Amino acid sequence: MAKIKQGDEGPVQFKHRMEGLTTRVQGHQHAFGNLTDLFIPDDGRHRHNFRGITTTADGHRHSYSGQTGLNIGNGPNHFHRFSIQTNVADGHRHIITGRTTGIIRLSGMLGHKLIIEKVVRERVKK
Structure with a gap:
């Protein structure tokens, strides 16, 4: 995350999107x-x-975590390559590999969305 300047809505940040299939x-x-x-x-x-x-x-x-490779190119169209292994779950792991998008400009507060895949309701016996 690169903080570039301070504006009325907070610092401007530049990030990259990463997505794909393991x-x-x-x-x-x-x-x-x-x-x-x-x-x-x-x-x-x-x-x-x-x-x-x-x-x-x-x-x-x-879950997974890692570090991208160094930037390829400069300016708003630069990108990064990445290749890591996921953490072990159910006795195995997967490889995540690819390249990021160009930069995405974010300004102000960035909220995080919680993704709920499934809600199970159970009765609690008293």
């Missing part, structure tokens, strides 16, 4: 999608941290 393991794969996080300068270039949780498939999901 590798297929044990007959299934998961979708993933997130925005990059921390902006990390690196000898005149930069990279980003990222983290997320895959969609549920085959009764489970995986």
Whole structure:
């Protein structure tokens, strides 16, 4: 996340979107999608941290976190490549690989949405 300038609505931030499908393991794969996080300068270039949780498939999901490669290109159309393994869930892990989008400009407060996949109501015995 690069903070560029302060405006009336707070700092302007630049992030990248990451999305796609994991590798297929044990007959299934998961979708993933997130925005990059921390902006990390690196000898005149930069990279980003990222983290997320895959969609549920085959009764489970995986968390993941990592760091993108260095920026490829400059300016608003630059992007990053990434390749990591998810955390182990249900006895296995998947590989997440791809490239980010160009930069996305965010200004002001950024809220996080909670995704509820399933709600189960149970009666509690007293």
